[in-house]
Every structure is written in structure tokens, then in C-alpha cells.
Amino acid sequence: MQVKGVRLYGVDDVRLEEFELPEIKDDEILVKVVSDSICMSTWKTVKQGAGHKRVPNDVADHPVLVGHEFAGDIVKVGKKWQDQFKPGQKFAQQPAIPGQMESPGYSYQYCGGAATYCIFPNDIIEKGCVWTFEGDSYFDASVAEPMCCVISGYHTNYHTVPGSYEHVMGTKEGGNILILGGCGPMGLGAVSYALAFENKPKRVVVTDISDDRVERAKQVISIEDAKAAGVELHYVNTAAMEDQEKELMDITEGHGYDDVFVYVPITGVAELGNKLLAYDGCMNLFAGPTDPKFSANMNLYDCHYSRTKILGSTGGTIEDMKEAINKAASKEIKPAVMITHIGGIDAVAETTKNLPDIPGGKKLTYMQFDMPLTAIDDFRKLGETDPLYAKLADACDKHNGLWNAEAEKILFDHFGA
Numbered sequence: 185m186q187v188k189g190v191r192l193y194g195v196d197d198v199r200l201e202e203f204e205l206p207e208i209k210d211d212e213i214l215v216k217v218v219s220d221s222i223c224m225s226t227w228k229t230v231k232q233g234a235g236h237k238r239v240p241n242d243v244a245d246h247p248v249l250v251g252h253e254f255a256g257d258i259v260k261v262g263k264k265w266q267d268q269f270k271p272g273q274k275f276a277q278q279p280a281i282p283g284q285m286e287s288p289g290y291s292y293q294y295c296g297g298a299a300t301y302c303i304f305p306n307d308i309i310e311k312g313c314v315w316t317f318e319g320d321s322y323f324d325a326s327v328a329e330p331m332c333c334v335i336s337g338y339h340t341n342y343h344t345v346p347g348s349y350e351h352v353m354g355t356k357e358g359g360n361i362l363i364l365g366g367c368g369p370m371g372l373g374a375v376s377y378a379l380a381f382e383n384k385p386k387r388v389v390v391t392d393i394s395d396d397r398v399e400r401a402k403q404v405i406s407i408e409d410a411k412a413a414g415v416e417l418h419y420v421n422t423a424a425m426e427d428q429e430k431e432l433m434d435i436t437e438g439h440g441y442d443d444v445f446v447y448v449p450i451t452g453v454a455e456l457g458n459k460l461l462a463y464d465g466c467m468n469l470f471a472g473p474t475d476p477k478f479s480a481n482m483n484l485y486d487c488h489y490s491r492t493k494i495l496g497s498t499g500g501t502i503e504d505m506k507e508a509i510n511k512a513a514s515k516e517i518k519p520a521v522m523i524t525h526i527g528g529i530d531a532v533a534e535t536t537k538n539l540p541d542i543p544g545g546k547k548l549t550y551m552q553f554d555m556p557l558t559a560i561d562d563f564r565k566l567g568e569t570d571p572l573y574a575k576l577a578d579a580c581d582k583h584n585g586l587w588n589a590e591a592e593k594i595l596f597d598h599f600g601a
Contacts (some may be wrong), residue, residue: 188551189299190532191247195233198250200533205294211306213314214260215275217551218601219322219592220297221253221523222532223330227539228474229290238290249296250536252279252289255325256551258316259301265309269316276325276509277304278313278332280499297326298532300551312502317509321589323548324512327373327519330546331508333470334373336500338381341443341466344491355466357383359442362432362460364453365471367392367401367419369522369545371447374470375405379413380516385443387416389435393423404521404584429459441465449473454480461492469496520586522546526576526595528555548587553599560587572598 187205192198208214229236229250234243255276261269269275279288284307289296294303304314317325342351355361361378363371367390378388388410392398398419410417418435425431433440440462446454449471457467458480486492500508511517524544527535529551535542544559558566558573560580567574572594579591595601 185301187299187301188529189249189296189302190251190529190536192230192233192239192243192250193247194244195235196230196537197233198230198533198536199247200530205301205303208260208262208303209306210262211264211309212262213258213265213269213304213309214301215304216257216259216301217251217254217297217299218256219254219326220251220532220549220551221323221326221330222251222536222539222547222549223253224539225472226250226252226289226536230536236290238285238287240291246293248290248292249294249299249302250289251297251299251532252287253326253329254288254297254551255322255328264306269314273316274319274322274325275314276317276328276505277308277315278502278505279329280501281308281311281313282502283311298529298549298551300529315506317513319509319513321592323523323587323592324519325509326548327522327546328505328508328512330370330522331373331377331512331517331519332500332505333498334370334377335504335507337374337445337468337470337497338377338383339504340495340497341468342493343442343464343466354383355381355385356442358386360436360439360462361385361388362441362444362457363388363390364444364446364457365392365448365450366390366445367394367397368447369524370470371445372401372405372521372545373517373519374445374447375401375417376517376519376521377511379405379410379415380511384413385415387418387436389418389420389432389441391420391422391432393421395421404586405518428456432456432460436462444468445470447471449478451478451480455482458482458486458492458494461486461490464491466493466495469494472498518586520583520588523548523560523587525557525559526550526555526587527557528553530554531557550595550601552601553595555595555599560585
């Protein structure tokens with residue numbers, strides 16, 4: 185069948201084009217891709233081309249489909265999997281395949297989210313990385329992948345039990361959490377999850393250096409929302425602080441932070457987080473640096489005498505992904521806080537190439553129609569001359585300015601998707 189998709193050929197060479205999708209084999213599944221969220225990891229892949237560890241060396245001759253945060257509908261199922269999957273079911277997927285480097289959106293000619301249709305090969309299905317889900321939207325399953333990474337961070341942190349070698353996994357229950365650089369899309373996902381995690385903290389402090397980002401954060405996850413969930417939430421602009429270390433420490437009455445998440449790969453921010461660790465505190469460098477020599481000064485005295493710990497986390501497990509989808513479906517978490525822009529398949533290539541220069545959070549794209557990348561904040565103004573955007577603005581206003589299932593359905597109806 186003829187399909188449209190965005191394919192990578194090499195460094196900064198990513199193209200939207202039509203190509204032939206082969207007939208599926210007996211151990212494969214054909215899917216219709218509905219939504220795909222664009223990840224910074226894809227931008228890094230485009231900047232590296234064949235130099236990326238997940239991209240095949242012959243990508244110039246056999247281009248791969250990009251996009252790994254996607255969801256949609258199952259269309260056709262090979263004989264091997266017909267007892268588990270049926271046409272018409274919604275699918276979700278985990279792009280981090282256990283035991284292999286190959287991944288959707290990086291490594292396969294016919295498996296990636298930036299396409300109207302794609303094929304899941306046997307190696308992905310056998311690892312349990314494709315499953316069905318029930319929900320009122322597709323976008324929740326698309327942004328489940330970044331939420332999965334956030335959840336993994338919470339599970340990866342650990343603490344110790346005095347007098348034993350036991351590691352207690354997860355952020356500290358009833359503790360203080362600090363999310364540095366946390367008013368961006370991933371940080372807001374982390375705030376949302378803190379209110380739903382079984383190891384619920386006493387207090388969450390979220391920093392940024394932009395008043396605009398801080399104000400949006402307060403709007404989409406309010407201090408009152410957190411209080412209702414039993415959590416004390418603070419948003420602070422550290423750029424306005426005379427003494428960041430002291431003022432952040434004062435919020436905890438001098439206790440320090442049991443769990444620190446560094447959401448921006450900046451040396452000074454990492455060093456600040458390390459200074460604020462409480463006894464037995466754990467700091468997670470969540471933001472992935474692009475510089476392989478990225479480093480910072482860490483207090484090894486505290487590491488020795490105060491049992492502080494430094495680690496990093498990336499990606500997540502299949503169970504983390506399922507937890508993200510299930511908690512979104514039950515409205516326990518709000519992945520939509522990550523999303524600030526909506527577009528169609530025609531917006532993917534240019535958006536991916538210029539992702540760091542486009543302000544805002546996650547860029548969510550839909551594969552079955554064309555639509556320019558558009559900020560949700562611009563819907564109301566555009567709606568003065570375009571009835572579609574007026575309807576989208578009304579739907580988002582009902583949901584505190586966030587993307588939602590009603591708005592998604594408005595798009596589908598408008599484009600006949």
C-alpha cells in the first residue's frame with residue numbers, strides 16, 4: 185500500500201514522502217498511526233544520522249521512519265498474533281525494546297510513528313512492547329512515553345535503611361522533592377505524577393527562571409490541586425532569588441531535599457541540587473546531556489558522611505508505560521500538561537529539525553491529516569477568522585487550557601479522520 189511518512193536519510197536529512205509499504209508477514213501487525221508526539225531524542229537522532237547508536241549504518245540507502253511516541257488503531261494482524269490482537273483495537277507501544285538496541289522511530293524502515301501506517305515486526309511484538317488499551321483519546325497514549333520516563337525516574341531513586349544493606353526503591357514517602365528546571369513539559373509531568381505516586385511526598389518544590397513558565401505551571405497544576413492531594417506544592421523563580429541555596433533550603437525548614445530531580449543539563453543547576461540534598465538524599469540527573477564530557481562538582485564529603493547518592497535515569501519499562509496509560513485513563517495524572525502545540529503530518533519534519541528553537545512544551549502531531557504546527561495559546565486568536573480554531577479554543581478552555589479528548593475529536597470530525 186502507498187503511505188506517507190517522515191523518513192531519516194542522514195544528518196539533518198529528514199523528509200516527508202510517499203513510499204510503498206509491503207504486505208505484512210505472518211508474524212507482523214499493520215497499524216494505522218493516529219497520533220505521534222515529537223521527542224527531543226528524535227531531534228538528536230536527526231543531528232547525528234548514521235552516527236546515532238540506534239540508526240543503521242546504511243540509512244542513506246534504506247531510510248528509517250522517525251517518531252517513537254505514537255498510538256493508533258490495529259488494521260491487520262498476521263496469523264501468529266491473531267489470538268491476541270484484533271483489527272479495530274487501539275494500540276499503545278513501548279519503544280525501548282528489552283535486550284536490543286533497535287527501536288521504533290530510529291531503526292526500522294517500516295516501523296515508526298511519523299507515518300500514516302506502519303508495521304510492527306515480530307521482534308517488537310514478542311517482547312511484549314505492543315498492547316491494546318481502552319481510553320477516550322489517542323494523545324494520552326502518545327505522551328505516555330515521556331510520562332513513562334518520568335515514572336521511571338521516581339522508581340529509580342532509592343534510599344537506605346540504617347544498619348542494613350537494604351535499598352528502599354522509589355522517592356521517599358513523606359519527604360521533600362525538588363524538581364529543578366521543572367516548569368517545562370517533562371517537569372510538569374513529574375509534578376503531576378508526584379500527586380499520584382504511592383510514595384506520596386510531603387512537599388514538592390519546582391523551580392524555573394521564567395515567570396511565564398511558572399505562571400503556566402501554576403495554572404495547569406495548581407497549588408490547590410496539590411493540597412487536595414495532600415501535597416504542599418511550591419513554584420519558585422530562582423532567577424529572582426538573592427541566595428538560591430539558602431532560600432530553597434528554608435522552604436524545607438533546613439531539612440533539605442530527600443529527592444532532587446535535575447531537569448536541565450546545566451552544570452550550575454546540578455551543583456545546586458547536590459548542595460540541597462538531605463541526609464540519605466538521592467539526586468537524579470534526569471535531563472540527558474548532549475556533551476559526553478558533561479560534568480559538575482559534587483560534594484563527596486556528604487556522599488561519605490551523609491549517605492547522599494547521585495544517579496541518572498532515562499527511558500522506562502513496559503510496566504512504567506502501562507502505568508502511565510492506566511493512570512491517564514483513570515485521570516490520576518494529567519499528561520496533557522506537557523502539550524503546548526498541535527500539528528499534522530506535514531508539520532513533523534520541520535518541527536523536528538527546529539525543535540530546540542520552538543518555545544513551549546510537547547509538540548503533538550496527528551498523522552491522518554495536514555495541519556500547521558499551532559500553539560494552543562493561539563487558538564482563540566485564530567478562531568476569530570477560522571471556526572475550527574474557535575471550536576478548539578472552546579474545548580481547551582473547558583479543560584483549563586489543556587489539550588483534551590473533546591478537542592481531539594473535533595479535529596477528527598473536521599478532517600474526516
